[in-house]
Amino acid sequence: MPTLPIPLFGSLVLVFMLVALLRREGQSPLLPALLAACAVQGVIISLAQHYEIGAFRNIQPVSATIIPALAWISFQGTAIRGPRWRLDIWHAIGPLFVLFCLINAPAWLDVSIPILYVGYGSAILLISMQGPDALPRLRLGTGDAPTKIWCIMGLCLIGSAFSDILIVAAQLAGLSAWQPWIISLFSTGILILLGALALSDSLIDPDQSVPLSPVQIDTQLDNDLMMRLDQLMATQRLYLNADLTLTQLARRLHVPIKQLSIAINRKTGENVSRYINAHRINAACESLRTGESVTSAMLSAGFNTKSNYNREFLRKMKMPPSDWIRLNERVHETT
Known part of the structure; x- marks a missing residue:
């Protein structure tokens, strides 16, 4: 004992x-x-x-x-x-x-x-x-x-x-x-x-009171749904919200979460998280081009952990942020 x-x-x-x-x-x-x-x-x-x-x-x-x-x-x-x-x-x-x-x-x-x-x-x-x-x-x-x-x-x-x-x-x-x-x-x-x-x-669940809609999958709506989603991303830039959830996206588009998830997967070959993070990486690159620091660009793009930011940056841009900055500087020097 x-x-x-x-x-x-x-x-x-x-x-x-x-x-x-x-x-x-x-x-x-x-x-x-x-x-x-x-x-x-x-x-x-x-x-x-x-x-x-x-x-x-x-x-x-x-x-x-x-x-x-x-x-x-x-x-x-x-x-x-x-x-x-x-x-x-x-x-x-x-x-x-x-x-x-x-x-x-x-x-x-x-x-x-x-x-x-x-x-x-x-x-x-x-x-x-x-x-x-x-x-x-x-x-x-x-x-x-x-x-x-x-x-x-x-x-x-x-x-x-x-x-x-x-x-x-x-x-x-x-x-x-x-x-x-x-x-x-x-x-x-x-x-x-x-x-x-x-x-x-x-x-942490930032959206505690949102009920999930019943699953209704219609593959014919995929193209229209992705057009609406891309427009929503372009005009309202929801991906900048670090607390964004799949439930919130589905509610904004008035579709069941399963339908949205499947549409993104079929059209992009990625899950919802990677789709959103791709938009965030593009936003981070825009910030880096203006001279913002790596950390500042990470936070302004909607990432809240450096490990996830570095992993997604490497996945999309095929290089870490520091190497991307040096490459971008060399491109500007040659032009």
Whole structure:
């Protein structure tokens, strides 16, 4: 048994993360709720495993299953469709089933809890792997960062199920003394990692109240839709807004997000994020030609991270910004 309640230390770290998250303006309540649940779970684990309080040993498996359900609700509510509480409440079935198992069939806990973690984690992972267009509520300027973060979150949930498998293996091998160590180290590490990921600026949902339109795909409208989109980009330069989302674009064009996403993909061969970033790179090049610094051109063009700016610049212009500036200067000198 660890001499110090490691999960309790982890909960303290998560509380500081939660305070930082709550200080952000316009923050959706879903991610703070996930972070708070992780912090509470750390306290419960400490009371159950370190202080050996029997009541919390019974609470621990039920409270543990709230986290994957809340992670899924946060994923859906901030990245895809917005909160839908009447639909989301059905995810309480998982914790209620675990409570039923705890009372009537404790042996099922070793199976039901890992299944919930693997199920929710796999669902988040599979959707996130589809790319930025699968997360229409998140800012296009963040590039691939949100998809990578949610992929890692999905893997964390799957990894948590692996810790349950290790516990069962330790019990079968007669190494029950290892159980508190496995729970303390695995749970604390995964909970802190989930909290740190939830704290990322890339997961901010700037458009919390916009419902998504039903999907209606008509390929004959692609050309007209792209003409309207290109005109909107040229006249209103929406790409300069660092908080621009696919949902906002679809609303301005009065079309479902899926139809807009598919039209862009068919006509340009790129996803929505890269389409917008191409316009931003063109705007950045205009600023660089006037003598603006690389950082100033990046910010004025709608990028908010240097890594995404450099990556998109290299992808479109086939060279980093510094080399492009030198090449542009040589062209001017020769003319």
